[in-house]
Amino acid sequence: MKPQAAPKTIAQQVYERLRDEVLTGALNPGVWIREHDIASAWSVSRTPVREAVRRLAQDGLVEASPNRGVRVTVLTAEDVDDVYEVRALLEGAAARRAAEYATAADIEYLGRLLDRIDATAASDVAAHIRADEAFHDAIVALARSATLADLTRRLAGRVARVRAATADTNTEARTRRQHRTILAALAARDADAAERAMREHIRTYRSIVTERLLHEPQGPPTR
């Protein structure tokens, strides 16, 4: 079921755990992450911690200062705007290609994913986000473009950060309707409509989360 069943190496485990702590806010924006602290706290050596931290930097979740260390990046409204605009671009293109390649079975499967979103309790934020991600990921997979999938995955960290920060549960009736619109466009093999619908959908997300970010600012950057 879960394609990731190999948190085998310590570096991978540290990476996932650190990522979780950033996403959940256990590590507040602006705080310094010292390799030695993490290593001693979790009883591992600095080597895998170092590797994990580098990967987080690639994901845009932390930013490195040479010879100084890394700290959790601070989310600004401009960043969110920017990330979501590019995400709309990428996933819009993915939807366009998916409209060309999707089989009837694929369409049916996507429909079941949407049903699962509807069946998830609005209170279960994490499950809701996972179900929504599954729908978007499935469409990207249908695009049959390794490059598109790769870049989308690269944005995923920053997107997840935003969603976690804003408790983006995607429960609004508007976004649900948009999901069905996207699916209908795919089923009709209408590439233009699929791309337009996906872009519109993600831009709706964007306005929702940016608005929430303005009302719930960030934590204090500890020096």
Added chain:
Amino acid sequence: MKPQAAPKTIAQQVYERLRDEVLTGALNPGVWIREHDIASAWSVSRTPVREAVRRLAQDGLVEASPNRGVRVTVLTAEDVDDVYEVRALLEGAAARRAAEYATAADIEYLGRLLDRIDATAASDVAAHIRADEAFHDAIVALARSATLADLTRRLAGRVARVRAATADTNTEARTRRQHRTILAALAARDADAAERAMREHIRTYRSIVTERLLHEPQGPPTR
């Protein structure tokens, strides 16, 4: 004015050198890269080599097999097609935004970059590629989107690989005309035209390089 003037750390030096060897074909596709070999050959430890290799994997220039090592990725025509399609998407969007943000001075600067391409001897392949990259990079910079710039840079490695493998000198009159068309669209502040022109331009590249790849299958002969 090179923004990168700090190949100070050993890891960075190893990264750049390894990258060069992959691009120039000193390391042929399919060849296994063993950390220890590189380290002893260049008189450094495995630690910075390991870091450099991981970064290359992120760039898509090498692919890793768990506990087995990494080897130089093999270029297929499908990969090239895919990478250039996404590149057209990203840089097309960049051109659109550039049309909104560019000042008169920016336009003039872009014009000088194009003049420099024309002034470069067709025989100097490396200089030609650098000059062309400068033009494209400048447009991406004008888009004022950190995310767009980041993803473009992430594709840069794969694109550079293709260009090096096909000696893509961009000397055809057709591509030069397209450059001027893009610039004209930017000068006219016509976002739609700019995006269209850039997409068309990169897709022209794509057909050129894919055709060359078919005639000259893999990289240059071993040194």
Added chain:
DNA sequence: GCATTGTATCATGCATACAACCGAACGTGC
């Protein structure tokens, strides 16, 4: 009082040693 310089401290950057794991070849039993 302010600027400049020297120094202490600390985190990263690198090197080296050890351990775990995978693959392949070889040997043995049927």
Added chain:
DNA sequence: GCACGTTCGGTTGTATGCATGATACAATGC
């Protein structure tokens, strides 16, 4: 002769110790 288990070699994964570079603070000179 074939299949299976085992051993062996080699590579990556991890731990730890040392060197280096940067920053902050304090002392000193102007």
